[in-house]
Amino acid sequence: MSGQPNFGVLLERYFTQRLMQQRRASAHTIASYRDTFKMLLQFARKRLHKAPSALGLEDVDAPLVAAFLDD
Numbered sequence: 001m002s003g004q005p006n007f008g009v010l011l012e013r014y015f016t017q018r019l020m021q022q023r024r025a026s027a028h029t030i031a032s033y034r035d036t037f038k039m040l041l042q043f044a045r046k047r048l049h050k051a052p053s054a055l056g057l058e059d060v061d062a063p064l065v066a067a068f069l070d071d
Helices: 007-022 027-048 062-070
Strands: none
Touching: 007 027, 027 062
């Protein structure tokens, strides 16, 4: 095990600490981000054949994000 948190843990922290606590983002902003990340995770599942809970930060790289945006 690498000792680094998986992507899911980092994503949860981003929503709770960054968007909600630090930025005090509106419910609409949070919902928009949530929906976009949901689509990204579904795309990653199809592309990488990994469950979202199994994704590491290294899995969500620039080529994956670029392919997602092109899709």
